[in-house]
Amino acid sequence: MTLKGKTALVTGSTSGIGLGIAHGLAAAGANVILNGFGDVQAVLAELAAHGTKVGHHPADVSQPAQIEAMFAYARAEFGAVDILVNNAGIQHVAAVEDFPVERWDAIMAINLSSVFHATRLALPGMREHGWGRIINIASVHGLVGSTGKAAYVAAKHGVIGLTKVVGLETAKSQITCNAICPGWVLTPLVQKQIDDRAAKGVDLQQAREDLLAEKQPSLEFVTPEQLGELVLFLCSEAGSQVRGAAWNMDGGWLAQ
Numbered sequence: 111m112t113l114k115g116k117t118a119l120v121t122g123s124t125s126g127i128g129l130g131i132a133h134g135l136a137a138a139g140a141n142v143i144l145n146g147f148g149d150v151q152a153v154l155a156e157l158a159a160h161g162t163k164v165g166h167h168p169a170d171v172s173q174p175a176q177i178e179a180m181f182a183y184a185r186a187e188f189g190a191v192d193i194l195v196n197n198a199g200i201q202h203v204a205a206v207e208d209f210p211v212e213r214w215d216a217i218m219a220i221n222l223s224s225v226f227h228a229t230r231l232a233l234p235g236m237r238e239h240g241w242g243r244i245i246n247i248a249s250v251h252g253l254v255g256s257t258g259k260a261a262y263v264a265a266k267h268g269v270i271g272l273t274k275v276v277g278l279e280t281a282k283s284q285i286t287c288n289a290i291c292p293g294w295v296l297t298p299l300v301q302k303q304i305d306d307r308a309a310k311g312v313d314l315q316q317a318r319e320d321l322l323a324e325k326q327p328s329l330e331f332v333t334p335e336q337l338g339e340l341v342l343f344l345c346s347e348a349g350s351q352v353r354g355a356a357w358n359m360d361g362g363w364l365a366q
């Protein structure tokens with residue numbers, strides 16, 4: 111499959127899953143706009159090695175006005191956003207009664223509201239061009255709960271609801287909207303949870319094994335590259351009747 115001539119915008123793509131997906135899309139020929147924080151120059155240089163046009167916009171996706179600025183940049187520099195991957199996300203672990211209100215608001219803004227804003231801004235251009243793919247990186251936590259993750263689980267369930275509505279509203283077009291629901295992927299977001307376990311007195315290797323054993327029957331992490339391949343499938347002609355789906359890739363987590 112080639113995505114030559116298409117432009118993909120991947121939010122939260124300077125590390126982890128988003129970066130893996132960005133590499134998959136660029137390797138398939140797409141121009142790619144990165145978004146997120148950190149050492150952008152190094153990441154851009156790596157991505158440019160695929161030979162397609164790459165760019166970066168530093169929007170903080172908790173701010174709707176910055177998402178609007180990112181789409182203005184995309185239109186000016188790339189002409190369109192044909193593939194939108196809503197991936198940016200953060201985590202905070204605490205019991206509901208101890209959950210900091212500011213963390214709740216941040217998780218809702220970054221993990222859920224940004225998906226709404228980017229989607230509403232992407233759709234007019236996709237309708238104009240008669241083709242589009244919106245892929246929301248939700249989580250198994252969009253389908254089941256876990257203790258300590260009230261805001262994350264609520265936001266991810268919301269993403270799956272939004273995915274269904276957009277999937278229906280675009281059903282008679284060549285635009286599709288789907289969610290991908292990863293299990294554990296070893297990224298900075300999950301490493302922090304492993305470090306927090308290790309801080310309670312087990313070694314890092316044990317903390318990693320315990321984390322997997324609690325939820326993921328394969329006892330192996332899903333990789334950003336594997337998720338990138340699923341994104342490519344959803345972008346392909348073969349994926350064109352997958353609509354409004356929540357597709358898990360989770361080492362068996364949800365089969366239990």
Ligand code: NAD
Nearest residue numbers: 122123124125126127146147170171199249294295297299
């Ligand atoms: P990560 O921490 O490695 O990467 C997060 C990315 O989002 C980074 O590029 C960061 O700069 C960016 N980001 C954070 N806040 C932002 C903001 N306000 N505006 C713009 N960018 C911002 O995390 P990850 O594990 O790769 O997670 C990516 C997505 O996958 C998230 O939505 C997460 O919920 C989801 N997910 C992760 C796992 C996992 O096990 N790692 C499992 C299921 C779902």
